[in-house]
Amino acid sequence: MSGLSASKSDPVVIIGGGVIGLSIAYELACRGQQVHVVERGTEFGKEASWAGAGILPPANPETALDPLEKLRGISHRLHPEWAERLQSETGIDTGFRRCGGIYLARKQGEAASLAGYMSLLRQEGIQAEAVDQDALLALEPTLDPDQFCAAYLLPDELTLRNPRHVKALLRACELKNVQLTADCEIHGFDTAGEQITGLQSSQGPITGSRFCLAAGAWSSQILQQVSDIPTGIVPIRGQMLLFDAPPRLITHILNEGSRYLVPRADGKILAGSCEEEVGFEKGTTTEMLEQLEDFAYSVVPALKEYEVTLSWSGLRPGSFDGVPYIGKVPQVDNLFMASGHFRSGIHLSTGTAIWMADLLEGKPMPSALQHFSLIR
Template identity: 35%
Template structure:
């Protein structure tokens, strides 16, 4: 009889973990307190790179590089299987007027990544809608963005088609079932649900759930607000980033501008202050947006963690309970590698990368 896994949290991390475990033949039940993929995974920008990759530790870099190489194939597979295209869109990215440009270029040389300085006149030639006054630019041509609402829609469709996957939405988990020194399942409003192993992938809510076991996981909600414009399809040919704010073009001409970084607990209310701040950033980056209508404004909660290094692995003090959470600003970037690493560890396979930096032991 195959093992039964229980995944708590139905964002990109939870859904992709479910997909990879189910593909191995295991029975997987995915529990989500709200609707699948409607929290942080839906709300983010979807740049398939950390905003400033050179500012992160080797642990984040290892996951990011593996995922970046994996995304195009994942998108093709999901499109073939479900008919839903996650739209992995390779546009490249220009960073403008960076304070730590030298560090960025040195990092790229060490890592063998394609990132180089370009003459500012060339940047303006490539991105004619760019605002005036920028002095310097560096460019990474291979960076893509994924249309995250379509990614979670594709993952949901793929999981729905799998006979060994059970999806339970609007089923909040309230705690864990312990039996004989092991975690054997979870408690919900509908009663206990038992499994051989449980994976906690509840994003910003992961810390709240672990508190029921008397554990203080250093994962907290960090609010981010975004706005959305609709422009012509060819309006913005590349992603651009300056002063901590970015513009992301989708294939159909939607332009995402983000994002704020707010420590406001679990409050997800969009605010007028953030709207004005984001509009000001948008118009500084791309002055033509002054005449464009804001067609969307929303907020999501990132799972903030120390240095943005996720927790991936089994909890030694609670065997049977595994973590895949705490990805902070890079959940979508790191999801493929994080979920593959988790599946490798749970299934006893050779892990894709060294799992030690992500192990929960000693990190609480």
């Protein structure tokens, strides 16, 4: 406990400056709220949010069959609008594009499960067209069609470039006078009864009226300082590599199981990824990078001619059921959490920002939010 006082005029303090924290800050600032984002790193957005592939698979909020799909649908609708607003406010092109995605199956079993998934998407009103070998070759001439027994085109799959998106969010927050404090680690809470009165940080005490935990894979550790709710967010490492290919070698995102190739407008192609439970250890391994290269060559043999210029890893915030936590922390009046977005944090960031800003402003919430509760 401490005697730090918090008044309603104090800002909303967001712990963690990744895509989730910055999107919430941006949304709140657009609504005229005072916001302070506190980030442990020397730069904002350099953890999972920097490392991700930026794939935004299609989703439809009106026909979604479960609350997570609903959030995905809401987020999906918001991305084009956010990309446009961020560009006009900051001058930064986030690399947002409607490039479309192709989903591929090599074996009959994979084809059967892909067929089931595509039928589900169609029930939700999402365009998913089966393509035969000739059509596949017409869409992607450098792909080896003989490798695949089924393929589907999803025209509404979108993409953005994570580092640019985060940079644009950061700049938009600056322009809206959000207080941004880097190199500042939160290590505890000051409380009075069931209220948080302030945060203990490496730069001294920080006050606020309401607090939102958005520290990605680290959120559970921080939450434990003030609550015994077992959210159990675990870091799941993903590795990626980058080919220095010429523009338009491929033009769609190519998905096979949990692996993918993502073309950027400048020609560079990302290849990912994997799910590794190795604690908070970042870094790449020769074995995994070789597997990703082999995967890339098996889909697009022409990639053998191009150099791999970069590889990296990131720690996804994984929750036990793959569903993020978006809600108030029980038994703490003014602490909220938005974490655990696992493989979809970039995609879900826009919808999460709207819901969390509504929550922080005390607005009535949709019943779907129960699905994301910390005590589900």
